[in-house]
Amino acid sequence: MTIILVSHDLQLIKAYCNRVIYLKGGTVQFDGDCEAGCELYLRDTTPAVRSPSTEALEVRHDSLAFGNWHGRIQSVVFVGDGAERGHFISGERISLEVSVQLFEPVRCPRLTLVLRDVRGYNLYAVNNSQLGLALVAGDNGLIRVRFSFVADLQDGDYALTLRLDDAISEKVQVLLDKRVGVISFRVESPQKRFDAVVNLHGSIEALLP
The missing domain is CATH 2.70.50.60 (abc- transporter (atp binding component) like domain)
Incomplete structure (x- = not known):
């Protein structure tokens, strides 16, 4: 079974797809690896980069x-x-x-x-x-x-x-x-010190009731 996902969400594509087809103006710009395709799309659509x-x-x-x-x-x-x-x-x-x-x-x-x-x-x-x-x-x-x-x-x-x-x-x-x-x-990590991915060094303190 093949599932086709059409999206501009690059993280969603990277998480679920093993192949990407990048279309630009109705023309195939890239067909292949997800990382490569997403990077090329990002290169062409990021307005801050000239x-x-x-x-x-x-x-x-x-x-x-x-x-x-x-x-x-x-x-x-x-x-x-x-x-x-x-x-x-x-x-x-x-x-x-x-x-x-x-x-x-x-x-x-x-x-x-x-x-x-x-x-x-x-x-x-x-x-x-x-x-x-x-x-x-x-x-x-x-x-x-x-x-x-x-x-x-x-x-x-x-x-x-x-x-x-x-x-x-x-x-x-x-x-x-x-x-x-x-x-x-x-x-x-030999000893688990936090959940999720990055340690932001949060703190907790007990306050008087």
Whole structure:
């Protein structure tokens, strides 16, 4: 039995479908993997992104990449504790180093890190601008950064997406390279300390009646 779901809800599609057909103007733009199709739809319909020359696309068995290739995310590796074993304990700090190569001048390079769960839901995202760091390329166009965050997450599998933009303004960004699910990891929790997915460190106190 085949069930056809017609929707603009990307999270619903990712949760229930194993194949997606993306239509634009009555023409099939993509037919295949849900993650890839949803990313292409998001690329074409997000009004805050102005990237007219993002035609290049790479779909691999484990990740998706697209952009205008004026800059490329060259490598993403975990470093420090847990890097070699590929999994982390809930509450442990995760660090990863990212190398970027710019092939032509970029006015305001911005690198965004997105944390997603196994269903493709965005749980957390941050970029260098939000963290108060201006990225400056060396003479060879190389930029190296280290992201770090506390994985206060429930047991499960997670993936990281990286996005490189020329952030001309808050509303105008040119997409240079986006690597979807470029690196994944597992979180284990020996002792359950909270429910759902993310620990927001809530507190409770008893009050006098």
